Amino acid sequence: xxxxxxxxxxxxxxxxxxxxxxxxxxxxxxxxxxxxxxxxxxxxxxxxxxxxxxxxxxxxxxxxxxxxxxxxxxxxxxxxxxxxxxxxxxxxxxxxxxxxxxxxxxxxxxxxxxxxxxxxxxxxxxxxxxxxxxxxxxxxxxxxxxxxxxxxxxxxxxxxxxxxxxxxxxxxxxxxxxxxxxxxxxxxxxxxxxxxxxxxxxxxxxxxxxxxxxxxxxxxxxxxxxxxxxxxxxxxxxxxxxxxxxxxxxxxxxxxxxxxxxxxxxxxxxxxxxxxxxxxxxxxxxxxxxxxxxxxxxxxxxxxxxxxxxxxxxxxxxxxxxxxxxxxxxxxxxxxxxxxxxxxxxxxxxx
Numbered sequence: 001x002x003x004x005x006x007x008x009x010x011x012x013x014x015x016x017x018x019x020x021x022x023x024x025x026x027x028x029x030x031x032x033x034x035x036x037x038x039x040x041x042x043x044x045x046x047x048x049x050x051x052x053x054x055x056x057x058x059x060x061x062x063x064x065x066x067x068x069x070x071x072x073x074x075x076x077x078x079x080x081x082x083x084x085x086x087x088x089x090x091x092x093x094x095x096x097x098x099x100x101x102x103x104x105x106x107x108x109x110x111x112x113x114x115x116x117x118x119x120x121x122x123x124x125x126x127x128x129x130x131x132x133x134x135x136x137x138x139x140x141x142x143x144x145x146x147x148x149x150x151x152x153x154x155x156x157x158x159x160x161x162x163x164x165x166x167x168x169x170x171x172x173x174x175x176x177x178x179x180x181x182x183x184x185x186x187x188x189x190x191x192x193x194x195x196x197x198x199x200x201x202x203x204x205x206x207x208x209x210x211x212x213x214x215x216x217x218x219x220x221x222x223x224x225x226x227x228x229x230x231x232x233x234x235x236x237x238x239x240x241x242x243x244x245x246x247x248x249x250x251x252x253x254x255x256x257x258x259x260x261x262x263x264x265x266x267x268x269x270x271x272x273x274x275x276x277x278x279x280x281x282x283x284x285x286x287x288x289x290x291x292x293x294x295x296x297x298x299x300x301x302x303x304x305x306x307x308x309x310x311x312x313x314x315x316x317x318x319x320x321x322x323x324x325x326x327x328x329x330x331x332x333x334x335x336x337x338x339x340x341x342x343x344x345x346x347x348x349x350x351x
Contacts, residue, residue, distance in 0.1 A: 008049040017045035067102040068092075068316060069129040069149075071117055073138050075109045082231070082259065083287045084305055085133075088154065091309025092130060099317050101127070108140070118143030128316045130154065136203040152316045154308060156205045156338065170319070171338045172312045174303035176206050176284075179343030180213025183254050183282045183301050186345055188217060192252035192280055196225040198239040198264060200256040207231075210256045210284060225250065229260055236263025244271060251279055252351070258283040258290040258300055265294050265350065280351035286344075296349035303343050311339060 010028070014021045019038055026034050027042040028051075034042075045051075070092055072079050079085045089105075096103050104126055106117050121129060121144060129144055132154025144151050153171040187195050197214045200207030211226070218225075224246040229235035236255055240263070243250055253268075255261035261283030265275060273279050275296060283291065286302035 008051040010051075012049055013042065013045045013051050016049060017041040066100060067104055067126045068096055068313065069104045069106055069117075069121060069126045071106045071108070071129055071131040071140065071144075073108050073131070073133045073135060073140055076107050078232075079107055083289050084257070084285060087287065087305040088132065088309040091306035091311075092313045093309075094306075095310040095313035095317070101317070111139075114139050114143060118147060121149045122147035127320050128152070130312050130316060132312075134158070134204070135201070136205075150316060150319055152312045152319075154312055156209070156340075158203075158205045169337060170315055172308050172315065172341070173206075173338065174308065174341050175343050176209035176303075177213040177216070179284060179301040179303065179345075180210040180254070180256075181216050182343070182345045183284065184214050184217040186299075186347075187252040187254065187280055187282060187351060190252070190276075190280055190351065194225065194247060194250040195221065195252040195254060196227070196243045196247065196250045197221075198236055198243075198253060198255040198260050199226065199228045200231045200260070202228055207256050214254060222247065229256070231257050231260060233259050233263035233266070236260030237267040238263075240264045240267035241271070244273075253279060253281045255281065255283050258285040258287050258298060261298055261300065261350075262290055262294050265296075265298070269295070276349070276351050282345075282351045286346050291346070291348065294350070299348045299351040300346055301343050302346045304341055308341060311341075315339070 010021055010024050014024045017024065019042060023034055023038060024042050027039050028046070070089065072085060093103050106120065108114055108117060117140065126149070128150040130152055131140060131144065134140065134153065134155065134157070136158040141157070151170070153169065154173070155171065156173045157169050157171055184195060195218055197211065199211050202208050202211065215221070225243065227239040227242050229239045236259065239260070240253065243253070253264050255264050261281055264281055268275055268279055268281070275281055281298065283298050283300035285305065286300045287305070291298040291300050
């Protein structure tokens with residue numbers, strides 16, 4: 001076996017830079033009050049020696065772990081099969097990496113996992129949490145609040161303002177209702193009169209908001225034209241078969257996401273319905289690996305999924321920077337309680 005070289009120490013960096021150990025510690029840990037000339041000398045010494053701060057010791061000084069938990073309230077079979085989660089994680093990862101912070105991924109398979117996630121967050125392993133794909137009866141928000149961890153939610157929370165405590169709930173969402181209205185108005189503008197809707201799980205606010213957007217335009221629609229589904233291709237396929245059994249004269253389908261729409265397209269083709277000649281189809285998300293590969297390519301509502309992830313991480317990191325400061329500093333962070341991003345209808349061949 002060959003021995004390993006000893007790790008460079010804070011004292012070695014101080015000696016090479018010609019400054020005190022305390023000065024090196026302030027520079028390495030992001031402290032203020034060091035002249036720029038000395039900061040540059042320390043940085044050159046750190047690079048030359050290959051010094052890596054001891055994370056445990058650094059945490060004692062900064063009270064930061066440089067790690068953020070990303071909690072997805074879905075089983076791993078769903079997370080790894082749906083490109084939505086990959087896009088959102090990519091956005092989060094890019095933002096955290098730019099701020100030298102690590103991503104810790106936590107998934108929930110069942111109620112036992114909720115308790116495990118709560119214990120992990122309460123254990124002081126991370127600086128904050130990003131949480132998305134919540135369902136209305138999910139215990140995670142209460143567990144997270146009990147852990148006292150700064151949190152930003154992906155998607156509009158399903159509880160009323162202030163219902164989970166006095167602090168405002170920070171969240172990032174897309175204009176799900178407005179995007180759904182645009183999709184259905186487009187179908188009506190094409191002359192379609194029997195417009196069906198395949199929803200997502202209605203215990204999630206994104207699906208409920210898209211159903212509301214559909215109803216904003218189709219207020220007098222036959223209730224049989226609405227089928228609740230689960231945001232999966234198989235669910236979209238089953239929904240179309242149910243819809244055609246109930247309403248064989250339907251001439252358009254608005255699906256609550258692209259995966260459901262892809263399943264709907266497969267079912268329509270298998271049942272001999274031409275798209276868009278017989279039935280026009282619109283999805284929601286504009287996930288390019290899905291929307292551009294369907295037959296025909298899918299007209300859909302675009303939301304910036306990766307951008308939502310980046311913004312969630314940015315809001316959390318901004319809040320952490322101002323945590324513990326004066327009231328004026330915390331107010332200067334300018335973090336709103338919720339941010340809703342616009343959506344855009346992207347027209348392709350299916351409608």
